Amino acid sequence: MELFKKMAVFGVRPDIVSYGSIINGLCKDGLVDKTKEMFLEMKSGGIKPNVVVCTTLIYGCCFVRNLERAKGLFFEILDQAMINELYKKGKTEEANELLELMSQRGLQPNVVTFNVMTFFY
Template identity: 40%
Template structure:
C-alpha cells in the first residue's frame, strides 16, 4: 500500500501510514522506509527524506545501498553534490561500500553541476576509487563525464 501511494505521488499519506504501522506495533523495515524516502525525494522534499533516514537509525535500522543511492541520486539531481558526497562518506563510515551504480550516480551529478571548477578532479578521483574497489568503468561511467564537460566546452580539460 505504501509503495502504491508513493507511486501516485501521495507521499504524505504513505508517511502517515508508516507512522500508523509503528503506532500499532508493526516495525517498518528498510524497504518500507526506502520507499517513502524515494517518494519524498521525487517530490524534492529532501528534508523529509533526511528525517526518515535519521528515524531509521533511531529505530536501529541501517539504510542499505538502495536507500543511500536513492538519496545521492536525488541530491545530485538538485545540484547538491556536496551533500551527496557527504552521504557517500557516511555510507563508508557505516560499512557499506558504494557500488558501480552509486559511483556512476555521483559522477553524473558532478559532471552535470553548473560550476565545473574542481569537478574534473573530483570525477577523476571517483574513477580512481572505483578502480581501487575493483569496479571496471564502462560506457555508463564515461558518458555523463563526456557529456557534461562537452556541454561546457571543457572536454579538453577532461582529456588532459
C-alpha cells in the same frame, strides 16, 4: 507518509524496505530535508541503511542540485566500507590514514566503524 503513520498505530514496525520506499518517494518529490529526518529515524530505530537507501539519498541530493551533500554521502559510504575492510585485513596503519582523511573532510565514522576499530585494534 500517512500509511507510514498508520503502521505505527497498528503496531507494525517499519523495516528497511518501508523506510526505503518512503525515502524514495520523498526524494522524488524533492523533499530532501524530510528524507534526512526519515534516515535518522531509521538509524535511531536500529535499522541499518543498505545500499539501496544510501543510493536513493545520493540521488535525492542530486535531484535538488545539492551536489556537495551528494558527494559527501558518496565518500562517507565508501570511506566507511574501506576502513572496515582495512581493519579486518590487519592493515591498521592504512585504515588510520583513511580515518584521518575522513576527519579532514569533516566526516565522522559511524558506530560500525568504531566497533570494527575496537575489535581489530
